[in-house]
Amino acid sequence: MKLYFIWSVPSELNILYFVIWFPDRFNKNGIDLNRNFPDAFSKKESGMREMEVRAIMDWLKTESFVLSANLHGGAVVASYPYDNSNGGSELQSGSSVAPDNDVLIQLAKTYSYTHSKMHKGDHCYDSKDFKEGITNGYYWYPLPGGMQDYNYVWGQCLEITLELSCCKFPPESDLPGLWDANRAALLAYMQQVHLGVKGQVLDAEGNPLQNALVEVEGRRNLCPFRTDLHGEYYRLLLPGNYTFMVTFPGHQVLMETLTVPYGPDSFSALVHNFQLQRTAATTPGPSHPTQSCTPPQVWRPLDGHSPSLGPSGVTILLVLQVLWNTMLL
Structure with a gap:
């Protein structure tokens, strides 16, 4: 498993300037980076992305990230997707409910209840209390353009936001x-990367198929989960029975039901490969990957924008990636 930390520490002069004027949220160009990602629910997408945001978006394309968390301050709570909504079917009783809502709540509670006090509720003087120390992001307050929703929708990476300090x-x-x-909560959260099922999608000859769709019945993700360049897939799921539908151009649709155990106890998700058969009308030949789900707007070059972060205190990005060959913490 790979563990990445990105630290962004501004100069003392910048900290002083922004503590007075705009504490905590903006980079050198006056942009709040956690409002600058593409948003699946926003109709006001400009396509303008800061260099820091573009770097994260490009990074997510280079690895098969499965689980991540971003760390903040100002409250003590674990917040989970969605952060935004456009009033569609995802909006339920004031929350914006994602297809993997059960898993996201499990992730948030794992952190909250392993934390020394988060599960008791947030008693910060300027913030409301949170039952069990968790909240749906949108229920707390709508947030367009956040990294949490972007990672989940377009990165196939389940992410929650961890608010760790009243200050x-x-x-x-x-x-x-x-x-x-x-410390213990971080380790317990990392162990949740072993939820669900993992494996490869292969053709009849055993060759890996890139960009095959691996969908779970009853979970209509805005962007379907797909295999990576090695034909590998990973679905974080709670224990239970799930029906999978695996599709790839020129191949028969495969429907298969699996019983998924609780993987974190054994430090490994269920391993299962799906093998597809070609349709009769298709002659053997090189396979072409299906079109990937891409953000609604393509960013434009930002001339003169510096990649340096402005005064946002200390920003930490914690990302966990499964290494398919060695699934040990």
């Missing part, structure tokens, strides 16, 4: 206590 800029003396409060 957005905790003093250095508080850091050891914050680490102690979150």
Whole structure:
């Protein structure tokens, strides 16, 4: 498993300037990076992306990320997708409900209940309490253009947002206590990467098929989950019986029901390969991947924009990736 941390620490001068004027949210160009990603629910997409955001979007295309979390301050709660809604069928009782809502709640509760106090509810003076220390992002407040929804919709990577401190800029003396409060929760969250089922989609000759659709009945993801360049797929799922539909051009549709155990206990998701058969009308030959689901707007070059982050305190991105050959923490 690969664990990545990206630290962005501004200069002392910038911190001073923005603590006075615009604490915490903006880069050097005055853009809030966590409102700058493509948004599946927004009709006002400009296509303009900051360099930092473009770098994350490009990075997500290079690896098969499965589970991630982004760390914030200002509250003590685990927030899960969706962060936004356009009033469609996803909007239910004030929450914007994702197809994998059960898994996302499991991820949030795993962190909250392993944290030293998050599960007790947020008692920050300027924030409401959160039952069990979790919240649907949209139910808390709508957030367009966030990384959490982008990673889930277009990156096939289930992500939650972790608010870890009532104070957005905790003093250095508080850091050891914050680490102690979150260390076990971080490890427990990482272990959840072993939920569900993983494997490859192969053709009749055993060759991996890139961009094959691996869909779970009853979960209509905005962007269907697809295999990577090695034909590998991964679906985070709670224990239970699931019917999978696997499709690839020129091949018969495969429907198969699997019983999924609780993988984190054994540090491995269920391993299962799907093997497809060619349709009778198709002659053997090289396979062409199906078209990928892409964001609604393509970014344009941003001349003169610096990749350096402005005064946002310390921004941490935690991303967990499954290494298919060695599934151990």
